[in-house]
Amino acid sequence: MLRGPLVCELQMNPPNDVYAREVVMARVGHLIRRKQQEVERITRILRACFDPTRVQAPEPGEIRRIILIGPYARKNWYEDDDAINFSDYEFWIVVNHPLFKEAESWTRARDVIGSELGNRCAVGLEFYSKADIRVAKVERDTFILDRIEAGITLCRASRDAPLPTRQRKGARS
Numbered sequence: 001m002l003r004g005p006l007v008c009e010l011q012m013n014p015p016n017d018v019y020a021r022e023v024v025m026a027r028v029g030h031l032i033r034r035k036q037q038e039v040e041r042i043t044r045i046l047r048a049c050f051d052p053t054r055v056q057a058p059e060p061g062e063i064r065r066i067i068l069i070g071p072y073a074r075k076n077w078y079e080d081d082d083a084i085n086f087s088d089y090e091f092w093i094v095v096n097h098p099l100f101k102e103a104e105s106w107t108r109a110r111d112v113i114g115s116e117l118g119n120r121c122a123v124g125l126e127f128y129s130k131a132d133i134r135v136a137k138v139e140r141d142t143f144i145l146d147r148i149e150a151g152i153t154l155c156r157a158s159r160d161a162p163l164p165t166r167q168r169k170g171a172r173s
Contacts, residue, residue: 024154028068030075038121039068039089042113043154046093046125049109050100057099062157064130065094069151088122092151094133101127 024043025036043066052061067073070090095101106125113123128144136144 027152027154031072042089042123045112046109047155049112051105051108052100054104055099055102057097059097061100062096063093064096064157065153066155067092067148067151067153069147073150073152088124090124092126092128094128096130098129098131101129
């Protein structure tokens with residue numbers, strides 16, 4: 001069940017926002033400006049519209065990392081206006097507890113991405129927990145580890161400031 005309009009009411013750079021969109025855009029500086037803006041917008045939507053209250057978990061929900069993988073991270077993306085072919089954006093989101101991988105926590109983010117970006121770009125989202133990453137390291141799961149290593153970390157909880165509460169509430173109103 002959605003609450004409020006689909007459009008995520010995020011101001012781009014309020015005065016007290018220490019999260020500057022230019023930081024994410026610089027991390028994907030190899031892309032054209034429009035693609036940088038789309039990646040930044042998707043990252044901001046994921047951060048703002050993540051709803052950990054939709055599941056019962058033993059700890060508060062937190063996004064640990066957002067990673068861009070695939071052609072846009074490998075710098076071999078393509079776009080063909082004549083044939084309407086283009087690469088999909090692929091985001092891996094690492095959360096602090098396995099329960100936050102559940103679709104209920106991400107319904108609003110998916111809806112807002114679809115509403116705001118529409119058919120301009122296809123966006124794939126994969127969710128992992130910190131435990132999944134630890135298991136992948138122990139088991140030397142090259143599928144996961146190679147993609148994380150080749151990916152571009154757009155947001156990391158240990159280094160990037162959280163979105164101000166005002167923006168998170170605006171995303172859910």
